Amino acid sequence: MTTDEGRPDWNDQSLGGRVRVALWLYEQVGEGKRFRKQAMREAIPGVEQIDRRMRDLRPAGWVIRTYRDMASLSPDELFLETIGAHVWEPGKRSTGLRTVSGKLRREVMDRDHHRCVRCGISSGEEYPDEPGSRARLTLGHINAHAYGSNAGLENLVTECARCNETAKQFTPVQFTADHVRDQIRELSKREKTSLLSWMALERRPMSKTEQVWARYRQLPGGERDELQRELARMLGSEGEA
Ligand SMILES: [Zn+2]
Known part of the structure; x- marks a missing residue:
């Protein structure tokens, strides 16, 4: 399925979610236009985490504003300010995608x-x-x-x-x-x-107790039980001293 200009169709389920969202925005919304998240969900049903797929377009140069940075938008409205890389084109599929090692x-x-x-x-x-x-x-x-x-x-x-x-x-x-x-x-x-x-x-620094708690949480269950018993004993003997 392709359009006259050779673009794939956003309805094509063999395409990835990010590409389908980009195509839908390009074809159905257009630069400088607002749209509703709900309309996008309905147009592209079955794509998991569609909001995330849309956000994944940002690093490819797409600028999509929300009501938080545009006072004239209502909470369910978004504004397509800039169309970025044409990620539906074969050489541009992975533009802006990054992998964290x-x-x-x-x-x-x-x-x-x-x-x-x-x-x-x-x-x-x-x-x-x-x-x-x-x-x-x-x-x-x-x-x-x-x-x-x-x-x-x-x-x-x-x-x-x-x-x-x-x-x-x-x-x-x-x-x-x-x-x-x-x-x-x-x-x-x-x-x-x-x-x-x-x-x-932009973060909550952790107290010493919280740091220990976080490490403790990483241990296997048996070792956690053991440490819990040890700590109870430690406190018990400190209480007597
Ligand atoms: Zn959280």
């Missing part, structure tokens, strides 16, 4: 103590506000536009899949800024001060 991935995760730098959750831990849902760790970018050759240790952070989605700004957030502002007001001065420093750092 296993070694780099380990380095980033080790540095971040195998915890999400945004919410602090470790791998396999249950979200406190979402019982039954367990965290999966992935890598995120500090600067969403610093892809490609720039993706190095200093640009990458460990994030859980949930924070990663929110951070990429295409998933509607569950809270409003007013809600968060009210919660900030309720914090003590000390708590406000730490929050401000985390904001500046």
Whole structure:
């Protein structure tokens, strides 16, 4: 299936999700036009994580704005500002796609103590506000536009899949800024001060206890049980001393 100009059809299910999204945006939306995420989902059904496929176009030079950076958009609207590389063309399929080596991935995760730098959750831990849902760790970018050759240790952070989605700004957030502002007001001065420093750092530094906890979480179950018993004994004998 191809168009008159030789472009493949976005309905062609043999194409990858990123290519199909690019074709749909090119054919049906066009530069300088707004569109609804829902319309994209309906046009290209069955593509998993379609938002992610769309975001994957950014490093290929595509500029897609959300309501967060364009006040005139409503939360479910997006704006196709710039059409980037024609990723449906054979030589351009992988433009902007990058692979993080296993070694780099380990380095980033080790540095971040195998915890999400945004919410602090470790791998396999249950979200406190979402019982039954367990965290999966992935890598995120500090600067969403610093892809490609720039993706190095200093640009990458460990994030859980949930924070990663929110951070990429295409998933509607569950809270409003007013809600968060009210919660900030309720914090003590000390708590406000730490929050401000985390904001500046773009991460939550871990206490010594949390660092140990994160490493402990990486151990096999039997060794964890053993350490737990040891710690209980340690505290017991310290109590007597
Ligand atoms: Zn998280």
